[in-house]
Amino acid sequence: MSRILGLFFNLFEPVFRLAQRRLGVSRLGWLFVAPNLIVFGLFTFLPIAINVVYATTGGVNLMPLDRPYTGSENFGTLLECRNYFDIQTCRKDVFWRAIFNTMQFSLIQVVLMVVFSLLTALVLNRKIIGRGFWRGVFFYPVLLSPVVVALIWKWLLQSQGVFNAALVALGSSPIEWLTTAHWAFFWVVFVSIWAHMGFYTLILLAGLQAIPKEMYEAAEMDGASAWRTLRRITLPLLMPNLIVVLVLAMIRAVQIFDEVFVLTGGGPGSATTFIVQFIYQTGFAEQIHLYGLAAAASLVLALGLILLTLIQLRLTRASDAGQRSR
């Protein structure tokens, strides 16, 4: 094994030796970061620039030079409505519905996500037997692929599945969980929390364990009630981690795609169609690939993400200031 590794790495020796002689040691750094920069340049920075080109050109050609310039037409198509209080009157009502769904989903999911991961972290932070095991229990679904997660739940929720069997056993009639709009939405929220909660629990648990024990001892000496200790010590000291969790969860929730795509396919109708799925469908899945429209929609998404990041910066600064003044 080490022989093979040695052979492999020695392949590059002449190139780097030559460069070292030509450039000198410190400028050799550029050569070391070059592969990374090339990949980032090709697949991240260049695409950002091209995205703008796509968003301002029309037609169905993939090559930017073959695409006629259309200015803000794509944005117009996306955003235009005859009556802004009625989604039905919009030219791309699916886009508006996707935005509305995404906002609704993110708000509900993130609140529940924070509540449940906080609760779980608080329980795991207690003196319990087998903490490592219990932590693993909540973490396991985080590792599963979104497709697998979706298939697990699809199997449980299908019309002949175990949930309906339970309903029938209880004397009620079966429910089409994934093809009834409000139930499909509920399960999308539930499954995404099920799959990702362990990750946020871990971040919060790390924060809880960093709180000095003396704080709690002092509170106990002062005879503070448990509720007061939670309000006055645990939560304020956990605030930086809570903000990280809040923002990470929000940024991820806005970009939800994989699980939902496999679980409900965005349906029934467009009840669980979210913004990334709209981009995917417009640009890649439908008969005519409207790259320009998809790119314009991704810029709208990017704008939303930038806003969220700015809010994060604000919150972090506010919380830091709060920490200092205390």
Added chain:
Amino acid sequence: MSGFLTRTRGRARMDWTDWLSYLYLVVGLFTMFAPVLWLVMSSFKSEAAISQFPPTFLPYTQKAVQVTGYDKPLPLFMTRDDKGEVKPMAQVRRIGIMATMVDPAKPAQQVRVNIKDRTPINELQFALSNYTEIFGTFRFGLYLWNSVFITVVATLLTLLINSMAAFALSKYRFKGQKTVFLLIIATLMIPPTIILVPVFLVLNTVGLLNSLWGVILPAIATPTGVFLLRQYMLTIPDELLEAARMDHASEWRIYWRIILPLAAPALAVLAIFSVMWRWNDFLLPLIVLSRSEFFTLQLALNAFQGELNTQWHYLLAMTVITLIPITLVFAFLQKYITTGIASAGVK
């Protein structure tokens, strides 16, 4: 309620808040694992058993017997006749509520039985054929190979180029170094979902659509990896490098003979993350690989769940095979992953 939320130091005796905590944990255990367990048990059900309603947890299948005079094995029922005699009989055919049945011992004599007077005889049977057949019928081996190839090659490349960058950013001082580091970290802010269309164009231009390399290359440079490795390499003392330079070791040699072995723990964490990212990747493969011979496991599962709506027994077996590697990673390497997440805050 509030007591159990905050108390961190237990007393010798269990009080009610402890009981509540354990109750929460047990409910959590059930919620997190029962769905997976149900899936795994279901994947061992035969095609007939899987469509049964209500479903059973264990893979029970109706027993079938070979009766002389009939080509196919006949399903077995426990029947009760007018005299109250109970015995097993095989069903030949069924019309409405009446079934024509034979006693396997006396195959010549057919009896008509009301379906109210019989219950199926079930036996526990693990249908391993679900697992063997998917390799023959659906080219599942090919998809498995594609996934393994992408995961292994991408992880090796990820380790190589990110450790090179981290080495330069932690051990060198060159002009523009700060800018480079900031640029790399800034890519954390750019989620792949918003640059899908242009990435598709770039891959098309360089001819990597419908190629496994088209999935591997766009993501081998990762800001998370650079950050993780750089932070670790900063802790390696510079004196080691100076000593090696005294011995006229080339910079490249210093990188791979000294720095890489010393950064092994951080490399291990990044390797685990990379394996998980690649094995579970979905959106990028979905747009890059449209021809089925290049499908990864995730893409194959997605395609099948659309087509094989009636063939859950195959779909579930495929799902189980897909989750096995990740479950092994979880079982043996959980500690590395959790420390990685706690220290870098990444998934």
